[in-house]
Every structure is written in C-alpha cells, then in structure tokens.
Amino acid sequence: MDEYIVEMRHITKRFPGIVANDDVSIAIKKGEIFALLGENGAGKSTLMSMLFGMYEPDEGEILIRGEKVRIASPAHATQLSIGMVHQHFKLVENYTITENIVLGQEPKARLFGILPAVDIKGSDKKIAELSKRYGLEVDPRKKIEDVNVSTRQRVEILKMLYREAEILIFDEPTAVLTPQEIEFLLDIIRGLRNAGKTIILITHKLEEIKKVADRCAILCRGKLIDVLDVATTSTKTMANMMVGREVVFSIDKNPAKFGAEVLKVANITVKNQDGLPVVKNVSFSIRSGEIFAIAGVSGNGQTEVADAITGLIPVSGGKIFLKETDITNLSVRDRTLAGISYIPEDRQEVGLVLDFNLAENLALKEYFREPFCKKGVLQEEAFDEHGKKLIENYDIRSGQGIETVVRSMSGGNQQKAIIAREIELSSELMIFVQPTRGLDIGAIENIHRQILTQRDAGRAILLISLELDEIIGLADTIGVMYNGEMLNIAPAETLTANQVGEFMMGVKSV
Ligand SMILES: Nc1ncnc2c1ncn2[C@@H]1O[C@H](COP(=O)(O)OP(=O)(O)O)[C@@H](O)[C@H]1O
Numbered sequence: 001m002d003e004y005i006v007e008m009r010h011i012t013k014r015f016p017g018i019v020a021n022d023d024v025s026i027a028i029k030k031g032e033i034f035a036l037l038g039e040n041g042a043g044k045s046t047l048m049s050m051l052f053g054m055y056e057p058d059e060g061e062i063l064i065r066g067e068k069v070r071i072a073s074p075a076h077a078t079q080l081s082i083g084m085v086h087q088h089f090k091l092v093e094n095y096t097i098t099e100n101i102v103l104g105q106e107p108k109a110r111l112f113g114i115l116p117a118v119d120i121k122g123s124d125k126k127i128a129e130l131s132k133r134y135g136l137e138v139d140p141r142k143k144i145e146d147v148n149v150s151t152r153q154r155v156e157i158l159k160m161l162y163r164e165a166e167i168l169i170f171d172e173p174t175a176v177l178t179p180q181e182i183e184f185l186l187d188i189i190r191g192l193r194n195a196g197k198t199i200i201l202i203t204h205k206l207e208e209i210k211k212v213a214d215r216c217a218i219l220c221r222g223k224l225i226d227v228l229d230v231a232t233t234s235t236k237t238m239a240n241m242m243v244g245r246e247v248v249f250s251i252d253k254n255p256a257k258f259g260a261e262v263l264k265v266a267n268i269t270v271k272n273q274d275g276l277p278v279v280k281n282v283s284f285s286i287r288s289g290e291i292f293a294i295a296g297v298s299g300n301g302q303t304e305v306a307d308a309i310t311g312l313i314p315v316s317g318g319k320i321f322l323k324e325t326d327i328t329n330l331s332v333r334d335r336t337l338a339g340i341s342y343i344p345e346d347r348q349e350v351g352l353v354l355d356f357n358l359a360e361n362l363a364l365k366e367y368f369r370e371p372f373c374k375k376g377v378l379q380e381e382a383f384d385e386h387g388k389k390l391i392e393n394y395d396i397r398s399g400q401g402i403e404t405v406v407r408s409m410s411g412g413n414q415q416k417a418i419i420a421r422e423i424e425l426s427s428e429l430m431i432f433v434q435p436t437r438g439l440d441i442g443a444i445e446n447i448h449r450q451i452l453t454q455r456d457a458g459r460a461i462l463l464i465s466l467e468l469d470e471i472i473g474l475a476d477t478i479g480v481m482y483n484g485e486m487l488n489i490a491p492a493e494t495l496t497a498n499q500v501g502e503f504m505m506g507v508k509s510v
C-alpha cells in the first residue's frame with residue numbers, strides 16, 4: 001500500500017517521569033495538509049522530532065512511502081526528503097541567507113578546474129528560483145542578524161526546499177508572526193501543497209487549522225484522541241476534544257473572603273523588541289484573599305503582564321497601582337519592597353543563583369538589609385538561621401541542608417525554595433507564573449497547598465498558568481488572554497473548563 005506517505009504506528013516515547021507519546025498512530029496522505037493539535041506538553045513536538053530523526057521511539061514503527069525505516073538522525077530524515085521548521089529557528093546569525101541555506105550541503109564548484117570551492121553564485125541562483133516559485137521573497141546576500149522573524153522563517157522553509165524535502169513539518173510556525181504575516185504564511189503553505197508537497201502543521205490555533213488543513217489529529221497528554229476531517233468538524237468540537245477531559249485532581253478550597261483591592265492594572269500596553277504590542281490595553285484588579293488566574297495558550301502576552309507588574313519590562317501605556325501607590329515607574333527592587341513577591345516561570349535563570357548555596361538563595365531578596373547585612377557587613381549567622389528555619393517549615397529537601405549548592409537539587413525542591421523565600425517576604429501581592437511546570441505530583445500538591453494558604457491568609461494572588469486544570473482548581477477569578485488581549489474576566493464558578501478553552505483558542509469573543 002502506498003496510499004500513505006508517512007505512517008507512525010503505535011509510537012511510544014518516554015522521558016524521565018513522563019510518557020510524552022503513548023501508543024500514537026497516525027497516517028498521512030501524500031499531498032495533504034495534516035494538522036497536529038494539542039495543548040502545551042501534549043507531545044506534538046516530540047512526535048514530529050521522531051519523524052525528523054532527533055529521537056528514536058521507545059516502541060512502535062515508522063513507515064515512509066510504505067517502507068519501514070529507522071530514522072537515525074536529521075541527516076537521514078533529509079535523505080528521506082523530510083524537512084522540519086522548528087519552533088525555535090536554527091540559523092547562524094552572522095552568516096548570509098545563502099550560507100545558512102546551503103550550510104552542510106555546499107555545492108562544490110571547481111576553482112581553476114581542480115580545487116573544490118563553494119559555489120555561492122550557483123546557490124544564489126537556485127535560491128532565487130525557489131523563492132520565486134513559492135513566493136518566499138528574501139535577499140540571499142543579507143545576514144541573518146539583519147533580517148526579521150518572518151524572513152528568518154522563510155529562510156528555514158527555503159532550507160527545506162533546497163534539500164528537496166517533500167514532507168514538510170512546521171512546528172508552531174505562526175506563534176512568532178503578526179496576523180498579516182500569518183495570512184502570508186498560510187498562503188505559502190497552500191502553495192506548497194498545490195505543488196505536491198505533504199505538509200504537517202503543528203499549531204494551537206483552531207482558526208488556522210480551519211483555514212488550511214485537510215485533516216487534524218488531536219493529542220492530549222501524550223495520547224491520540226482522534227483524527228478528524230477538518231471541513232466537517234466545528235472549531236468548537238476541536239477545542240472541546242483538546243481540553244475537554246476530567247479534571248485529574250480536585251483541590252480542597254475554603255470559601256473565598258475578599259478584602260480590599262491590592263493590585264490594579266489599568267489599560268497597560270507592552271511592546272516587544274520589534275515595537276509590536278504584545279499586551280494590548282489590559283486591565284484587571286485583584287483583591288486581598290483572591291486568586292486571580294490568567295489562562296491562555298503560551299505566548300499570548302501573559303508572561304509580559306507579569307513582567308510588567310514586577311518591573312522587568314516597561315509598559316508603553318497604562319498604569320499599575322499597588323494599593324494606593326503608583327508603581328508604574330519603580331525599579332524591580334523598589335516594587336519588591338513595596339510588597340510584591342514573584343515566583344517566575346524560569347526558576348533556574350531568574351528565580352535562583354544555581355551556584356550559590358541554599359542559605360544564600362533563600363535570602364536573595366533581602367541580603368542587603370538587616371538582619372542579613374549590618375553596616376555593610378554580611379552576617380553569615382543570619383543567613384544560616386533563616387535558611388534552617390525555611391528548610392524546616394517548607395519541607396525543602398536537599399543533600400546537605402543550607403550548604404547544598406542549589407544546582408544539585410531537584411526541580412520540585414528548587415521551586416519549594418523559591419516559594420518559601422517569596423512567602424517570607426510577607427508581600428501583599430504574590431505572582432506565580434507556571435508554578436508547577438515540570439514537577440511531579442507530590443511537589444505540585446505541596447505548591448497548590450501553599451498558594452491556597454497564602455490566599456486564605458489574605459494575600460492577593462496572580463496565577464499565570466498554561467495548565468487549565470490548575471487554573472480551574474485554584475482560581476477565584478479567571479481572565480483569559482488571547483493575542484495580547486484580556487478576552488474575558490469572570491468568577492471561576494461561572495466558567496467550565498471547556499468555556500475557558502474556547503476563549504483560549506479565540507473561538508469565543510465577548
Ligand atoms: N528532551 C526532553 N526531556 C524530558 N522531557 C521532555 C523532553 N522533550 C519533551 N519533554 C516532555 O514531554 C512532554 C511533551 O512535550 P512536547 O512534545 O514538547 O509537547 P508539545 O510540543 O505538544 O507542547 C512534556 O511534558 C515535556 O516536558
């Protein structure tokens with residue numbers, strides 16, 4: 001049978017502590033646009049990385065053009081005419097576009113008829129032809145560092161075409177693009193299909209699937225839920241299949257007791273490095289005793305909202321108030337002192353100094369003041385005492401107590417350490433960004449309990465999470481961010497997970 005150009009049968013792939021793909025079978029027809037849909041962490045990239053030879057499946061088999069293959073490396077995938085544009089581009093900044101495209105496959109011209117040399121002129125010509133044929137305009141002599149994101153993406157696509165790929169994998173290609181650029185890319189993808197290529201498109205965005213895909217596989221927590229015919233399925237059905245599932249844990253929660261307003265965010269706008277708005281006129285407020293959760297698919301502006309409140313990035317419009325104080329222009333440290341605790345998404349880069357020991361990390365926000373520092377002299381005893389107390393009170397497990405170098409600790413215990421430190425600041429506002437990402441069930445439960453305890457103690461809590469279950473389980477109030485905007489703010493008890501999911505997908509608008 002050669003009806004299918006790609007078949008992946010009963011594929012299972014495990015990583016330590018997680019089954020990223022669990023007995024997944026898909027079959028892709030030549031010349032179709034096949035979409036892979038699923039929440040963050042559903043296993044989409046892992047599945048495609050195996051087709052591109054970056055990992056080998058633990059179980060299952062792959063057939064290309066009806067033949068069983070073991071795809072040992074990306075180079076091997078390239079030989080099988082499979083190409084992939086990754087979520088994060090893999091280009092060399094100070095090389096030209098041509099150099100990037102031909103990298104690893106330089107055509108050899110012969111200098112003086114004997115010496116091999118890179119035939120850049122010949123490559124330029126071939127690239128120019130390909131750009132013209134597929135509408136992928138680039139200036140081949142420009143350096144990557146001088147071109148924007150959408151051009152970089154075109155370079156990645158040209159790189160696949162230059163290697164004569166027939167099966168083209170796009171891993172969330174529109175995540176980095178503006179709406180106009182997205183339309184343009186979807187046109188290019190249609191053009192590639194019309195030229196006979198087979199396309200696999202990974203995306204979160206239902207409307208894109210609706211626009212270009214023929215069929216769509218839905219993954220949820222590593223498992224294949226279904227493969228659907230896109231033309232005859234509503235986006236609502238797809239959204240429900242993607243997020244519609246039993247909440248796996250139930251969290252015991254006391255009734256909320258809201259107090260006075262602690263945080264007020266008024267019409268803030270944040271721009272990215274290219275000057276494009278990533279947070280658009282967002283407003284909300286959080287009361288004492290309230291968990292306000294922001295739901296949304298990764299990259300819709302949630303992290304930037306947190307960064308704007310903590311002062312890591314400036315706002316280009318709007319104001320932020322903590323109680324009566326306008327903190328819009330305060331430094332990060334002054335905001336901490338004014339009463340903000342922050343548990344960042346990137347616990348290793350932002351939350352901790354990995355090569356410092358636990359005692360030092362636990363005092364990271366306060367080392368400059370008493371009791372840690374007296375008349376400019378650091379007080380070692382104060383660090384030790386504080387460290388021991390927190391290790392005890394927050395059940396932080398480490399090999400050598402306060403002396404443990406934080407790098408050697410497990411992710412869950414690193415996170416417990418950050419949370420302990422931030423709670424001890426007694427701030428009125430606590431911001432948690434993806435607080436349980438990558439942690440095991442035990443650590444997750446510990447952290448959820450801490451968050452609820454802080455809420456019951458009257459703190460205002462901002463929770464940003466990609467995990468819908470976590471949001472539904474913890475939040476008192478839910479706001480959904482989509483494409484930089486806050487689409488909906490409502491009491492948690494008035495929303496179902498499916499409704500939140502629909503807002504997250506941009507299916508619903510208010
Ligand atoms: N190299 C890796 N090592 C350990 N865990 C991984 C690795 N790659 C992915 N994972 C885990 O596997 C799961 C699926 O990840 P991924 O395929 O990237 O999901 P998606 O692309 O759908 O967002 C996630 O829980 C992720 O944390």
Ligand SMILES: [Mg+2]
Binds near residue numbers: 044045046087171
């Ligand atoms: Mg992915």
